[in-house]
């Protein structure tokens with residue numbers, strides 16, 4: 001067995017702005033170094049190879065989430081907000097919130113939204129193209145605009161204050177990184193205000209009588225959740241349901257605008273739209289990594305490396321999604337690829353419970369765009385938005401040609 | 403009923419597991435443990451889940467998982483030999499041997515443990531099985547719980563030894579020593595915050611149902627292994643089923659099920675129990691007035707009218723439109 005001291009060690013800061021701007025070299029270095037890598041900078045570990053990432057995400061018995069899925073260890077430090085009942089929970093406490101939300105956000109429940117969202121997407125696109133071909137920044141004009149148009153309504157939020165959603169989510173995802181990191185410190189300034197608004201929206205009286213929020217409260221009335229749990233489950237929707245989808249849509253638009261032939265292909269074969277979105281989620285991994293905490297000594301990989309009990313380990317979805325030992329041409333966005341098995345939505349009992357919502361949003365918007373737009377191309381340098389957990393665009397200048 | 407069509411085991415979902423132990427757990431009860439022959443993790447499950455065991459005939463039987471979910475590599479089920487049964491439990495008792503491979507469906511959960519500050523578990527005989535993982539969960543959460551476990555005789559009651567560590571919370575009450583379970587007394591003491599989980603033979607479930615009449619409807623959760631008694635179908639004349647995705651229409655005559663009719667139109671729907679208890683054949687309904695004949699949906703689920711179990715449920719009106 002490899003002793004802890006002999007584990008490969010990288011002097012790498014995964015939260016350094018330069019690494020966040022272009023994480024691909026760091027991910028490759030982590031994969032190359034071994035199945036389990038020590039990161040002394042934060043006294044933590046990393047797992048980056050596809051098989052090992054998948055194994056760690058599946059093994060909730062050994063890798064717990066209730067100690068937090070960021071660097072902060074909830075066993076010894078105080079989290080910045082009450083822990084999530086989904087993301088930061090383990091069985092058996094995790095079971096009921098997960099079951100309830102999986103039902104509310106499941107494919108059958110979403111069917112009633114399909115037509116409305118398709119119509120909404122058509123309206124958004126025809127407004128943009130009212131004057132013919134258009135030059136837009138696709139981040140605010142499409143990637144943010146569409147989810148902000150349909151998702152808060154689907155949850156049942158009021159009209160006022162929706163501008164808190166993106167900064168709140170952005171901070172929540174930054175806060176999985178080190179607490180003294182510049183992105184976290186910058187977000188701390190306004191977080192109380194955003195949190196306060198989000199907390200208010202989770203209350204039953206502030207939610208519309210129809211929507212995901214009301215469905216969660218109805219589950220509490222049926223006894224499937226406690227009434228004390230209901231607002232925290234609504235909070236999970238508001239935290240994890242907006243930024244992630246925005247960045248997923250940004251990723252697929254960027255991919256389609258920069259991959260030769262991809263737009264024409266999807267126009268000719270609309271049945272590829274769903275797979276293309278998942279391929280973009282694989283390729284870009286809007287959620288890059290989460291921590292887990294070991295509950296015992298856990299072997300990682302096949303060469304005898306052992307992760308000691310009680311340690312935080314950073315599990316890199318993004319690195320696994322481009323592992324050349326698993327994917328052919330992993331750095332190529334290929335809309336005809338079958339991306340099944342990607343870990344962009346996670347894997348196992350914590351796999352993104354909102355993935356069907358994200359897919360439906362992306363599919364609605366892409367379908368509307370593909371119907372009207374014959375050519376999609378960048379007109380300037382895209383600009384990254386930095387976040388400790390998310391991979392995102394701040395700006396995607398594009399021309400939509402009709 | 404017309405000749406049964408063998409269930410299709412979905413190759414993407416069906417598992418074939420190895421029997422790694424088979425031990426007597428009580429008179430007429432064997433405990434089986436199952437593992438993946440390649441050593442892989444088994445699919446995750448939650449307390450109250452069951453799996454289907456696929457018999458050589460292609461039919462299946464449902465058994466609650468009663469092992470430890472912190473062991474991701476082993477499923478355990480307890481199987482009662484049912485003398486009046488259809489032969490499935492006899493095959494498991496008499497034929498299925500350690501080392502054999504057996505087809506598995508699921509796991510699925512129709513009997514999930516909801517959060518509560520207090521639980522009362524009521525088990526009758528083999529009905530103890532789904533409750534064992536619930537007890538483990540309640541214990542881990544530090545929730546107040548109590549188990550009342552009845553059976554014919556002490557020797558017929560499985561897994562009593564595993565409850566030994568919880569003597570102060572568990573009452574084991576074999577009928578030949580204590581008579582019928584004192585349900586009225588037990589349930590009269592229950593407050594509105596307690597969740598009552600009951601699994602066992604139909605007369606026990608019915609009695610618990612009656613004794614819970616004073617409690618809010620969500621207080622009691624039960625699981626029926628056998629199908630609920632259903633009256634005659636609402637309609638004794640044929641109706642039409644339209645398949646929304648393909649545009650095909652088929653007639654469902656009184657002597658066939660919707661499942662059979664849909665299959666005859668060349669559309670596969672996965673099924674298992676064929677009696678409306680397992681939930682495998684759930685199908686989305688786009689339009690129509692349903693005659694629900696399953697033992698799964700509660701009142702809300704029935705009223706929603708957006709899904710049906712096509713192995714048993716039918717139509718009240720002339721026409722159903724299914725999302726197939």
Ligand code: FES
Nearest residue numbers: 674676681683713
């Ligand atoms: S096959 Fe079991 S409910 Fe229909």
